[in-house]
Amino acid sequence: MTSLTQSGVTDEFAQDVVLADDITGFAAKDPSTISEVFLTGATGFLGAFLLKELLARGLTVHCLVRAADADAGLERLKTTLGTYEVLDEVDLARVRVVTGDVTRPRLGVPEKEYAELAGRIGAIYHSAAKVNFLTLYKWLRKSTIDATHEILRLACAAEATLHHVSTIGVFEPRAALGPRTETDVTGPPETLALGYTKSKWVAEQLVREAGRRGVPLTVHRPGQVWGDTRSGACQPNDFVWRFIKGSVQAGVYPRKFGLDMNMVPVDYVSSAMVAVSRDPRSLGRTFHEVSTGSLDSGAILELVRGVGYELKEVSILRWMKAVSADVNNSMFPLMRMLVDLEKFEVAEFSDAATREFLSGSGVTCPDIDEKVFASYVAYFVRHGVLPDPMA
Template identity: 25%
Template sequence: MSIYMFTGFPGYLATHLIQEISNQKHPIERLYLLHHSSVKKTAEADLRRLIEEGKVNAHDIQLIEGDITLPHMGLVSSVSASLLNEVTHFFHLAALYDLAAPLLPSWKINVDGTRNVLDWLQASTTLQHFIYFSSAFVSGKREGNIYEHELTHNAGFKNHYEYTKYEAERLVQQQLSSLPATVIRPGIVVGHSQTGETMKFDGPYFILNLLHQLKHLPLLPSFGNGKAYINIVPQDYVTSAVTSLAHQPQSIGKTYHLTDPNPHTASDIYRLFTKHYLGRAPNFTLPMPIAKTALSFKTTRRLTGIQKQALAYFTCESRYHQDHALADLREAQITCPNLTSYLPKLIDYYRAHRKNEEKHLALL
């Protein structure tokens, strides 16, 4: 029987990964969810909802209050000692996922938090597998082919999120000789490929926010040359892949790009969005510098939700290879679906929940 522990609950990926693992055939004795005191009420409400909807078993799951930015993850000593002698699988997902976040809070959560988790796990007597959620974008401003075994570079970074996730992954890589670790590098995670369901409209959904504002214009613009590949993956691919890899002994010591093996360019994605959301195609192209200038105005950012830092992903020409992922997920028949097959589901879900997004944007 396995005993699991997660950081990052009640975050989007952690929530769905917990559901995925609970619904698999792997025997679960206990599942501990570490949450920060600031999200206690949300964590309790979300767990209650998961139990009521039958997505997890109430007898198998328990909330634990802690803080990864503190030594021993802020756990009471007796609780810490008990967990260190119980937990077999540890999933570290907690991070500050914000492209516009300043360096210091990003470093405190992403780097110092990961260091504290690693230090705590060194005292474990039962750990069988540590799953660390990094990001494909630790590659920063590197262009061309990016391979799973690569990490160290001096190309620079597009934002503090990338930089701090890079430094955090370096800490994990340094511990591979003493911890049974697997590193997961997802691309840009969107909603479920079958239902379109998501917890937040960010990343590519900013395009839909923009199109919603432009829908009454007689002419529809596109932006820049759009040659860069945008690596989008659905949530269910990531969670099913991680669940499989977490129970494969051969995944220990490896790094996996959970990215799209057949990504689309920024231009193609924009045209797909305009076709499915507006039933139209762009009529002309605006240079990217004009788009960046427009986003310097707070009103534009508020109406679209787009962060200036996001535009760099439309011009950085990187190709992420998935040799490890393709090989080790083949037997489980887990593959990343093509964006064209599930984009209508994403848009339908967005359209149905657009009013909630408008309320969110109004608060920015």
């Protein structure tokens, strides 16, 4: 195996940033000739919208799903697509369910089926991830590092271009460093606050080494993925939405809280990723799917009040006491993380190169304004996540 250990990388990561020797390069296929692709994470939020976008391009999509059999896997997909209100917009006749597990050798797929799959697909979209901000890095090795190796092995077996979904969280969170561009150095991992972002940083190192060996690929770093600007569909376990819901439940909002996030609509992220992947000029490049600005706690309060929720601003301590007093509050399980969050700076991000690349494609990033935010709240009201602010 080849070591990727960088100066300053501690023993915690030294072995994990070593890419297996059986991952070797191959010639890239012309994206315009690819008709069948492989997708991981289709039962997740971003994955569901990637599936929708890929199907809209007329592609046949093989989806890896953990399930007892293909029929059960298809039902899982239908449930996810229905939850995010896109089921009626997709052609399930072009979906092929592959039952397996991204962490297992050969993805848990029988050898014959694996070979048949490798013979059909021309590109892989790897969006599967265990997104848990409370989990330690060591508990994410299997779902992130092992999974990345297995996805790269499939790419080599199929000679399929890999489109790897990372995160802007791989950057050191120091505002003084200025806006991070697509080509800036990430890490070091010791400076990253979460086990999740550390694991994504390691996965990026493995993918980049595969690229140096000649595996054709692209890397994508979305910001905090928010809802669909058309339907309002959101994921309820998103950190900021849990923060908003917790404040609504408590009836109070923390004054001058250090929350500043780069929120980006899921419909932009998915359409940008797919548009980039269909362009041969993208190979070997990194892309940022982010918004031009961030939303701080003051801006979020204005949006929350704008849809009709009456929240009283109180001190951070009083807000935390109100949340902690209710074990059913949406933010109750995350209170320890919230204390730690106050200690960290927030980085800025540049996507100038990505926007230039997408120029002329028709793919642009919508603003998250009052109208879009209201559609998000309406979605949560429809699904019983938030109370009707007008009630």
